[in-house]
Amino acid sequence: MSEPTDTPCPVPASITAAWIGLMRAQRIVLAAIEADLKAAGLPPLGWYDVLLELARAPEGRLRPFEIEKRTLLTQYNLSRLIDRLEGKGLVQKELSGEDGRGRWVVITQDGRAMQARMWTVYSRALSDHVGRKLDASSADALAGLLAKLTD
Amino acid sequence: MSEPTDTPCPVPASITAAWIGLMRAQRIVLAAIEADLKAAGLPPLGWYDVLLELARAPEGRLRPFEIEKRTLLTQYNLSRLIDRLEGKGLVQKELSGEDGRGRWVVITQDGRAMQARMWTVYSRALSDHVGRKLDASSADALAGLLAKLTD
DNA sequence: GCGACATAGATGCAATAGCATGTACCTGTT
DNA sequence: AACAGGTACATGCTATTGCATCTATGTCGC
Numbered sequence: 215m216s217e218p219t220d221t222p223c224p225v226p227a228s229i230t231a232a233w234i235g236l237m238r239a240q241r242i243v244l245a246a247i248e249a250d251l252k253a254a255g256l257p258p259l260g261w262y263d264v265l266l267e268l269a270r271a272p273e274g275r276l277r278p279f280e281i282e283k284r285t286l287l288t289q290y291n292l293s294r295l296i297d298r299l300e301g302k303g304l305v306q307k308e309l310s311g312e313d314g315r316g317r318w319v320v321i322t323q324d325g326r327a328m329q330a331r332m333w334t335v336y337s338r339a340l341s342d343h344v345g346r347k348l349d350a351s352s353a354d355a356l357a358g359l360l361a362k363l364t365d
Numbered sequence: 366m367s368e369p370t371d372t373p374c375p376v377p378a379s380i381t382a383a384w385i386g387l388m389r390a391q392r393i394v395l396a397a398i399e400a401d402l403k404a405a406g407l408p409p410l411g412w413y414d415v416l417l418e419l420a421r422a423p424e425g426r427l428r429p430f431e432i433e434k435r436t437l438l439t440q441y442n443l444s445r446l447i448d449r450l451e452g453k454g455l456v457q458k459e460l461s462g463e464d465g466r467g468r469w470v471v472i473t474q475d476g477r478a479m480q481a482r483m484w485t486v487y488s489r490a491l492s493d494h495v496g497r498k499l500d501a502s503s504a505d506a507l508a509g510l511l512a513k514l515t516d
Numbered sequence: 517g518c519g520a521c522a523t524a525g526a527t528g529c530a531a532t533a534g535c536a537t538g539t540a541c542c543t544g545t546t
Numbered sequence: 547a548a549c550a551g552g553t554a555c556a557t558g559c560t561a562t563t564g565c566a567t568c569t570a571t572g573t574c575g576c
Contacts, residue, residue, distance in 0.1 A: 292525095430555085
């Protein structure tokens, strides 16, 4: 006669609490930030990530696979996101001379302007939805703990 | 002649580090867990969330709007997720007598079995991808810091 | 140089998410 | 009772995502 295990849970409660908190916090804060961007008539955060990487890159250009690594976007989603960015004139695609398989993605002036415009809204949203909730030492501690999850 | 502000950033570095860490950690861990579920031939995590709430509810039934609050799903996404769950025989929809607008969503035996089956995989994934990375006190600390973000 | 395999990127198609709106029904006011 | 909201849920349409696969090129061993 075995004990009925109502919750057959080999996972410590502290672990599940951390995981649920991680999901909740990310969703809630992300939704709040996206809402602020949308309210300002700006595109979603994914666009910003790509534009920022390009803006920081030497000559404002990167290969798609480099963007992919930096942003955690999947290959097929990035391929289409780049098409959308190009459609809005924020980036240009160029053929790569060295590697016949490759393309260059180059940020345009409009793209740099959009990145800057998005940052004004994004930074304020970050202050509102993250900065207001955490002091510097808490933020450091949080970043440190989260980093443990990603190696 | 004004100084060029290379990074016009009123947001403390510790705040952006925490935010980027939050996004990265959530995406990486979620992707790992979803991959484990898929590898086991099981449906995505969203299904589990709904099934768990139903399994825990008295008589295994909830109104859609109750599920909505508990899971952070949007109304329209939940409406269709419930249809998919019903299509697989994991829940049933019943008309509500008291409130003519309402429906009940009732978990079936198959639904309970699926929730249990998913938990065996999910709990192992949690141990692998979270438990292995954090000791109990770190997990508690992380949960506490994340909770600060969501009030 | 040729074949086998890897890498970079694109794309057709099915599934899901987002948005706006629609349909019922409820609740309060006059 | 009639009306004016408000709440609960569904749904048509479009946009995005996920998956599998395709094309093109590069690399390595022989």
